[in-house]
Amino acid sequence: MSTAAPHPASFRAPHDPYALGGGRGGHGNDGGHHGEATGHGAGGPASKRIVVGYGFWIYLLSDIVLFSAFFAAYAVLAGETAGGPSGAEIFDRGRLAIETGCLLLSSYTCGLGSIAAARRHGRSTQLWLAATGVLGLVFLGIEVQEFAALAAEGAGPQRSAFLSAFFALVGLHGLHVGIGLLWLATMMAQIATRGFRPEVERRLLCFNLFWHALDIVWVGVFSIVYLLGNLG
Incomplete structure (x- = not known):
């Protein structure tokens, strides 16, 4: 009995707020839109x-x-x-x-x-x-x-x-x-x-x-x- 290998697309990396398209305003590659990198994490920019x-x-x-x-x-x-x-x-x-x-x-x-x-x-x-x-x-x-x-x-x-x-x-x-x-x-x-x-x-x-x-x-x-x- 053979088992098909999972498709590479089924593996999804955790959300990276620093990645291009992973910012608050974009949806990454999943939604077909390319957002801009925010340049800062959840705490916001430095004071x-x-x-x-x-x-x-x-x-x-x-x-x-x-x-x-x-x-x-x-x-x-x-x-x-x-x-x-x-x-x-x-x-x-x-x-x-x-x-x-x-x-x-x-x-x-x-x-x-x-x-x-x-x-x-x-x-x-x-x-x-x-x-x-x-x-x-x-x-x-x-x-x-x-x-x-x-x-x-x-x-x-x-x-x-x-x-x-x-x-x-x-x-x-x-x-x-x-x-x-x-x-x-x-x-x-x-x-x-x-x-x-x-x-x-x-x-x-x-x-x-x-x-x-x-x-x-x-x-x-x-x-x-x-x-x-x-x-x-």
């Missing part, structure tokens, strides 16, 4: 906050690539002093300690500002953001003083390849801090005038990510440039 945050993470990763190139250049040129001063001779440990403490503390106050914003506490948010800005300004002021003092002593970026790489790497980070301070002032103004609207909250989220990333980069600068430079 704009998630999309903006994801996009900003991609930007931060590209910025890390930029810093990595500057770190690599510094690592190659760190010993090329051309008879000029080395890191151990020009780095001021006391100034460095104050500078680092201010930036790391600013990351803490920035986090407190983010918590206050999540709770819709306008005054607390502005207070912690202002503290973050003051600490950032102190950090940037100390860095500018360091650059000016080195240039006055004849240890400017043109003196050696080591100093060129040093000014480029540390200056790039300082430039980011300056941009972050302008961004911070803009955010404080928007919170004061527009409150905690969704678009303001998204921008504040991106600022927090940016500022914390600068702290992470500074840990690398502190360790590779200043700490190893003083040991050398």
Whole structure:
């Protein structure tokens, strides 16, 4: 007694909401209509906050690539002093300690500002953001003083390849801090005038990510440039 093999058409795959024609508006191949793929599952599309945050993470990763190139250049040129001063001779440990403490503390106050914003506490948010800005300004002021003092002593970026790489790497980070301070002032103004609207909250989220990333980069600068430079 022979049994006929089932026809392939009798096997039906489970419904796939991502498949072309499997969207809400179409009936797939069964009904002869070709719907459009929805591009998202049963939960619907991601919120704009998630999309903006994801996009900003991609930007931060590209910025890390930029810093990595500057770190690599510094690592190659760190010993090329051309008879000029080395890191151990020009780095001021006391100034460095104050500078680092201010930036790391600013990351803490920035986090407190983010918590206050999540709770819709306008005054607390502005207070912690202002503290973050003051600490950032102190950090940037100390860095500018360091650059000016080195240039006055004849240890400017043109003196050696080591100093060129040093000014480029540390200056790039300082430039980011300056941009972050302008961004911070803009955010404080928007919170004061527009409150905690969704678009303001998204921008504040991106600022927090940016500022914390600068702290992470500074840990690398502190360790590779200043700490190893003083040991050398």
